Amino acid sequence: MKTFRPIKLTNTTTGKKELFEPRTPGKVGFYSCGPTVYNFIHIGNLRGGLVADMVFKYFKRVGYDVNFVRNYTDVDDKIINRGKEEKIPAEEVAKKYTLEVEKDFAVAGMEEPTHKTTVTTHIPDIITLIQKIIANGQGYVVDGEVFFSIEKFPTYGKLSRKPIEDLIAGIRVEVRDKKKSPLDFSLWKPAKEGEPFWESPWGKGRPGWHIECSAMASRWLGDQIDLHHGGEDLIFPHHENEIAQSEAASKKAPFVKYWLHHAFLTVSKEKMSKSIGNVFLAREFLTKYGGEIARYILLGVHYRSIIDFDEGTIDQALTSLHRIYEAKAKARELAAKKAAVPDLRAESAWGSFVADAEQIKTKIDDHYANDFNTPGVLGELFSLIREFNKTLATPLAESTPSAVLGAQALLQVMEQDVGGVLGVGRADPKKMLGDIATLRSEGKDTSGRPSAEEIESLIQARLEARKAKNFAESDRIRDELLAKGVAIKDGPKGTTWEYK
Ligand SMILES: [Zn+2]
Structure with missing residues (x-):
């Protein structure tokens, strides 16, 4: 039987780094919560998309068969409100911004998931799931609204690892006498005047937010899945509620074997918010700087660490990318050279460089497999570039025949080991260096x-x-x-x- 490279990841359920063992050897069922399509996404959302993309690409790279599902929330209060503002139907708002998000994701170099799903194409699945929850005694209906009963789900709170009382203390308790407990949440909401609705056994209405992910995950990945990803702000209540719904409906636990959460992105140490006016839209960023700089910044920090975006962030990324592409330009030039007369000292310098490159490939793979340590990966690339520049300084290094092998070794690490997962280092060096020079000179005093x-x-x-x-x-x-x-x-x- 094929053996797979051991991979460790931090499982939010335990808070510990664990060895990844999928339910079926060689296969990964992976779900990532995607954006609500009511507006252009900001760079924090883009970080989420890129983290999922990186995980997807790495599992594939080491030979796993990955079934990756990412959803778009295409019916929601925010979408309905946006429709009212723009004076267009909510449905059109969702369509419009789904296309815009997809443009950003493509420019950011993200690969298409195995399945891209939407709420509105899964209504029958959602209704079936709610019926199961009610049949199992864990849901109740009040005036056309269906609620999940937390009382009937004793392990509620296991992902947050907090007692129920603490979770209640952390939410804004609304005065709604319909609910039996403040933590109970809507599975199905009755339709309000002028809002989109679907027919259901409980009357006209639409799904609550959390149920969509449970329904889409079970539809495409089965009742129990290997890996589920999202931003850390989704742990409670969204992911806690997903667990409750899925396990109540299927009577199988755990719904998710490994939960993966990425940290926030702040701007000059502050949370992005419209009221402060510090929201960076992905579109603005990508239009000005391009996908590679976004990937370098958003994947260059470990997914579990906060990224703080400030004035220096872009300059630093430009400097680093400049070093990468300068080395790449040189490597391309050498790789295309005709063999000349060998020089012993230079041959041996390239020989040890090629051996270093081999070692660095292993180290890079170790970093990925150690909880997706992407800064570690980039650190190895820079140390290889340093070795490359040092080797170039050997007399006759550029004209000795092994220079071609050295250049190829660097290009391979850059384009495949780093670029194949992070998407950094794959571009044409001439174009990148030109773009970087233009960005640096723009508006420069x-x-x-x-x-x-x-x-x-x-x-x-x-x-x-x-x-x-x-x-x-x-x-x-x-x-x-x-x-x-x-x-x-x-x-x-x-x-x-x-x-x-
Ligand atoms: Zn979700």
């Missing part, structure tokens, strides 16, 4: 540029660092200069520089 004297003294310091084989320091100085808008180039006549 040249009065703050360092003087020629300052630049020369930094170049001198870098030269000394290189002589002392302190490559980390020499790289740092080069990056400092780049950040100040100065590009330097090492050539046979020493180091030259120019303002970008």
Whole structure:
């Protein structure tokens, strides 16, 4: 039997890193909660999409057969309100923004899931699921509204790992005498005047929010699934309620074997909110910077850590991508070279570089398999680039025949091991370097540029660092200069520089 690479991930249910063992060897049933399509998505939503995409791509890369379902919530209060604002039917709002979200996802380089699902195409599944819950004694009907009864589900709260009293204390208790307990939630809501509705055994109405994910997950993945992902803000009540509904309907537990949650994205340490006016739309970001920078920023931080977006975030990403693509441009140039006369010292330098690249491939795979440690993956890529630049500094390195093998080894790590999962490093270097240069020069105030004297003294310091084989320091100085808008180039006549 085929053996699979062991993968560890942090399961929210236990709060611990666990070895991933799917219910059926070699197969992964994976569900990710997608956006509510009432507006353009913001970069926090894009992070969610990209995290799911990264997980999907990695499992496939290591040979799993992945059935990946991502939904669009296409009927909801926000959509209905938006329709009223725009004076168009709610249905059209949902259609319009589904298309817009899909454009963003495509520009961000996301792969299509196995199934993309919507609430409105799963109404019969939803009704059947609610009927099962009622038949099992865990749902009740009051005036055309169906509620889930928390009292009848003793393990409620197991994902949040909090007692019921704490969960009640954490919610805004509405004065609604219809519900038996404040934590009970709607499975089916009666239709209000002018709102979209469907016929049901309880009258005209529409599904509550949580039931859609339970219904779509069981329809496409079965009653019990391996992996379920979403933002950490969905743990309670959304995912807690999904568990209650699915386990009540199927009488099988657990509904989900591993729960994966990604952290928030903040802007200058504040939560994005319309009232503060700090909401970054994915569309604005992608239009200005493109998909690769978005992926670099949103996947370059571990999925369980908060990403704080501030003025420096983009500059840092541009500097890092510049280093990647500069190395890629050089590697492409070398890979296309005709073999010349071998030089022993240079051959041996490339030999050890190729061996390093092999080791780094293994390390990269280890990082992915260790709870999707994406910053670790990028760290390995940068250390390989550093080795590559060091090898290039060996006399005759560029003209010896093994240079081609070295260049190919770097390109492979960049495009496949890193690019195949993170989508970083796969673009054409000439185009990327051009785009980066344009972004850096846009709106740049040249009065703050360092003087020629300052630049020369930094170049001198870098030269000394290189002589002392302190490559980390020499790289740092080069990056400092780049950040100040100065590009330097090492050539046979020493180091030259120019303002970008
Ligand atoms: Zn969901």
